Every structure is written in structure tokens, then in C-alpha cells.
Amino acid sequence: MNQTIRVAVIIPAYNEEASIASVVSAVHAASSDSIQLTPVVVNDCSKDSTKEIIGSLNCVALNLPINLGIGGAVQTGIKYAFDNGFDFCVQIDGDGQHPPQFIPVLEKELVANNWDVAIGSRYIEKEGFQSTFMRRTGIQYFQFLLKLITSENVTDSTSGMRMMNRKTMKLLYAYYPDEYPEPEALIIYNRNGLKFGEVPVQMNERMGGQSSIQGFGAVYYMFKVTIAIIFTYLRQ
């Protein structure tokens, strides 16, 4: 008995008209008979033509009427995946940073290790796009902070490429952080007794769009995430 595994590929998109079509077709290309991938594009009230483009693509198009930020957009996708009975959902970026051919790898590792969440990490085998020195330093700081309070070692805590099972979806259905959710979500998993681990993946440089984290935003990011990590840990 070999049942097809259904995976919802959540692609949050904010002003991604340049790259969204190729990301969706790359998802279809990575789909197979054993693992069926359904692209779920969450348009976070883009100002460009993202809405029109995803309307003509072969994907599930969720158009938010107001801009919710990355966390709110991803949570919309998680709600869709949970309500529509998908076995797993995985988040990949709309700017082409996460190659979809690693999705089956994440799924295999998640099932083999009996994890609830599998995280794609750039920094295990250190291949592919490694980001700038400043960002790597920030990520190492989070690695230290997370190890300190959860004793889990996560090399790429800001990685958005995550696959989760239905148990995790149900948890995040109720609460998912709005801004910069990735490191904070790790604490949520830890506090709720979910098992997670990292899988080596390669990432690309973004094809279009701009990072939300630069300049003064980077300082705010570090501060906000540190506060969020500590308070999420203290919350029961």
C-alpha cells in the first residue's frame, strides 16, 4: 500500500511579480507520484501585479485584503493546509531562495527521524549561498541564545524553509508570530514538546525583491527577536 503524500507548499509573496511564476513552476517540477506538491501562494496584499499573476498560475491563490506581514501570511497558508487535509506543509520563500527539489529530502528526513518539524539549513554542509558576514554573525548569536535556553542546536534558526506535520500545523493554527517568526517558532516547538531537526539544503541568492532586514531594521530585528525568544520561553 503506497499512498501518495500530499504536501502544501506555502509561498508567502509580497511584491514578488518578478519571481513568483518561476517559483511555482519549480514546485510543480519537484512534484512526483509519491510526493504530490501543491503550491499555495499567499499574496500579502502586494502593490504590484502579484495578484493577477498568481490568478493565472496553476496554484492555490490566497489573497489577503490587508498586509499582515510574513508571519500572518504563512499562518494563512498553514490554516489552508490544515483545513484541506494535507499530510504536511512546507514553507518556501517567494523570491526563489529555497530550491523546491529539497522538499522531498525534508519529507524523508522528517519521517525517518520521527520529527514534527524539519528545518532546511544552509550551514550544516556550508554549500550554496551563505549570506553576508553580518547575517551569519546574527544567526550565530541566535544559535547561542537558543542553545542556552532550549539546549537544542539549530545552526540556521532564521531559515524559513520548514516542513511540518499536522500536529505542528494545529499548534501554529492557534498562534504564530507576525514579525520575524522563524527563531521564535523554534521556542514554540520546544515549549510544546515537538521534535525538530535540521536537514542540509542549499539556498540561492534572491532573484528579486529586497530583504526586510537591513540597516536600522537589523538592530530592531535582533532586539525584537531576543525579546520574543525570552518571553515565549517564559510563557506557559
Added chain:
Amino acid sequence: MERIQIIAIIGSLCFLGYVMWQIKKGKLREEYAFIWILSTFVLIVLSVWRNALEILAHTFGVIAPPNLLFAGALFAVLIYLLHLSLTVSKLQYENKTLAQELALLKQKIDKKEKA
């Protein structure tokens, strides 16, 4: 009654009238109106009964009575601001949930129309 007292009382009454007018128009919820009516009441009492502040200051051991007024007012404003922040956070959460529901429902309708 001194001139400043009369000005203070008229000012407080105008403020009270404005608050009540907003409630009447349905623009201000009663739960928020309560705190504004209460603070107007305190202002009127302090304007009419000038010794009240000195008596209170003496009771709390404050040397200069106006300082008690400033400290009290500042503290009340801070607490009220915190309350407003909490309200905004709650509204933001509810707003987010509604937007998500809407996007999910729109997708369902679009799918039905296409089929």
C-alpha cells in the same frame, strides 16, 4: 470664588459636555467614557474644593501639593496608555484572523466559480 476656579470649572464642564456628546453620537464606547467622566469629576471637585489637594498632599506626606497632582495625573495617563496598547494588540489579532478567514473564503468561492 477666585477667577482661576471659575475658569477651571467651566473648562471641566465643557470637557464633560464634549465627552457626553460623543457618547450620545455613539462614537465613544461607554466603557471608555467611564474613565473620562470620572477624571472630569475629579477635576471639578478639585476646582471647587481648593483645600482638598492640600489635605491629600499632607496625608501622603508630599511637601508641595501640586507635585501630588502631577504625579497622580502622570500615573493615571500611563496606566490608561497601557490599557490602550493592550486594546490595540487585541484588535490587531482579531483583524488578522478576519483577514485570513476572508482570504480562505475568497479562495473557496473562486474555486467553485471556476468549476
